[in-house]
Amino acid sequence: MKNAEFRRLFDVSDQDLExxxxxxxxxxxxxxxxxxxxxxxxxxxxxxHYTVHFPDPGTLQRAQSAIRRAWFEFWEARWDEAYVxxxxxxxxxxxxxxxxxxxxxxxxxxxxxxxxxxxxxQGLSDEERRVTIxxxxxxxxxxxxxxxxxxxxxxxxxxxxxSRALVxxxxxxxxxxxxxxxxxxxxxxxxxxxxDVMRRMxxxxxxxxxxxxxxxxxxxxxxxxxxxxxxxxxxxxARLMGCTVIVSGVSAQVAETIVELGIDVGEMKTTxxxxxxxxxxxxxxxxxxxx
Amino acid sequence: xxxxxxxxxxRVGNAVLVPxxxxxxHDLLAGLRRDLLGHLAQAGASGVVFDLSGVEVxxxxxxxxxxxVVDAATLMGATVVLVGIQPGVAAGLVVLDADIDWPRTAxxxxxxxxxxxxx
Numbered sequence: 001m002k003n004a005e006f007r008r009l010f011d012v013s014d015q016d017l018e019x020x021x022x023x024x025x026x027x028x029x030x031x032x033x034x035x036x037x038x039x040x041x042x043x044x045x046x047x048x049h050y051t052v053h054f055p056d057p058g059t060l061q062r063a064q065s066a067i068r069r070a071w072f073e074f075w076e077a078r079w080d081e082a083y084v085x086x087x088x089x090x091x092x093x094x095x096x097x098x099x100x101x102x103x104x105x106x107x108x109x110x111x112x113x114x115x116x117x118x119x120x121x122q123g124l125s126d127e128e129r130r131v132t133i134x135x136x137x138x139x140x141x142x143x144x145x146x147x148x149x150x151x152x153x154x155x156x157x158x159x160x161x162x163s164r165a166l167v168x169x170x171x172x173x174x175x176x177x178x179x180x181x182x183x184x185x186x187x188x189x190x191x192x193x194x195x196d197v198m199r200r201m202x203x204x205x206x207x208x209x210x211x212x213x214x215x216x217x218x219x220x221x222x223x224x225x226x227x228x229x230x231x232x233x234x235x236x237x238a239r240l241m242g243c244t245v246i247v248s249g250v251s252a253q254v255a256e257t258i259v260e261l262g263i264d265v266g267e268m269k270t271t272x273x274x275x276x277x278x279x280x281x282x283x284x285x286x287x288x289x290x291x
Numbered sequence: 292x293x294x295x296x297x298x299x300x301x302r303v304g305n306a307v308l309v310p311x312x313x314x315x316x317h318d319l320l321a322g323l324r325r326d327l328l329g330h331l332a333q334a335g336a337s338g339v340v341f342d343l344s345g346v347e348v349x350x351x352x353x354x355x356x357x358x359x360v361v362d363a364a365t366l367m368g369a370t371v372v373l374v375g376i377q378p379g380v381a382a383g384l385v386v387l388d389a390d391i392d393w394p395r396t397a398x399x400x401x402x403x404x405x406x407x408x409x410x
Contacts, residue, residue, distance in 0.1 A: 195382075195386070198382055198385065199378070199382050202379075202382050203378040205378065206377065206378045209398060209399065211402075233385050234385075236385055236391050236392065237381045237382060237384075237385040237391075239391075239396060240373075240376050240381040240384065240385075240391050240394070240396055241376050241378065241381050241396065241398065242373075242376075242396040242398035242399070242402070242403075
């Protein structure tokens with residue numbers, strides 16, 4: 001269970017939670033003052049971000065009532081599954097809105113100060129104050145970790161989704177004719193992208209039973225040793241499946257670079273333009289190329 | 292154990308078709324080499340086609356082992372062609388930096404046989 005895991009990690013005992021609840025009964029009457037002070041601080045500390053986060057009075061009011069609810073829950077300190085779910089919701093919302101986690105943590109740090117110092121009730125003994133601060137600090141740290149953890153997970157998910165979509169978008173493999181596939185590579189070919197491209201290329205070769213695969217690199221920004229090696233590996237991978245790769249779009253500059261860097265392209269078939277690549281491909285498939 | 296994962300040789304004209312199924316174990320390759328070389332010694336063949344479409348997993352080591360079988364058959368005068376290597380297997384071998392430059396390959400059994408019978 002997630003709540004048990006977090007309580008173990010942050011060493012929060014039942015007694016700590018009891019302490020938080022008892023203190024909460026004494027400070028929740030000051031909730032209005034708390035919200036006001038917190039937002040005064042945020043307006044000052046966030047500077048121009050403040051208007052980005054809270055562009056209109058409606059948004060501000062929604063955020064403030066959400067904060068109130070969150071703090072009332074905090075002082076109830078139930079730490080059950082419902083509580084964890086509500087904190088995960090906060091993390092997810094922040095991730096969705098792309099709020100800076102630094103701002104969240106800053107608000108939490110300031111809140112801690114408000115609750116334990118500025119708004120601390122009179123008449124607490126030093127010992128009471130000490131154990132209260134320790135308990136509240138632990139629970140706030142645990143809560144912050146839970147929210148930021150959720151935030152981080154959600155953000156990673158979003159990035160993963162985007163990069164998957166990007167891979168699909170950036171590898172538009174087209175079937176030119178029976179047994180001939182073509183893929184124009186545009187932009188930067190780093191090792192991660194090269195692997196993605198190769199995987200998609202190989203599965204398409206198998207699916208479409210391609211005899212020839214034209215890899216057009218006229219749109220590749222930089223061709224250096226690393227890129228050349230990626231191309232060579234792709235060529236080998238395809239060859240293993242019985243498909244010949246023809247690298248087209250080798251410009252004069254790229255050819256010069258390859259020679260200058262002393263890259264051994266081995267048996268890699270290359271052509272200067274797409275037209276010649278098609279001729280080679282059609283020869284491989286036994287189709288006469290139209291001239 | 293003998294029956295499972297064992298390659299059965301099929302004669303196609305002047306060539307031998309070797310369908311390989313399942314994991315490429317040491318035992319499988321040893322049996323395969325014995326059977327194939329025996330067949331080549333007895334009946335002779337100009338070509339051998341390994342159909343690897345039934346192989347889902349193969350690491351660099353397995354592939355190097357396979358090469359020994361292929362090399363032995365080549366020494367006996369047969370031209371060996373590998374076909375049907377799965378995309379996952381090919382990608383894996385490339386990523387593992389295995390030595391994959393050696394084999395003759397073809398896309399399908401048909402094209403391999405045609406290539407062997409061609410000029």
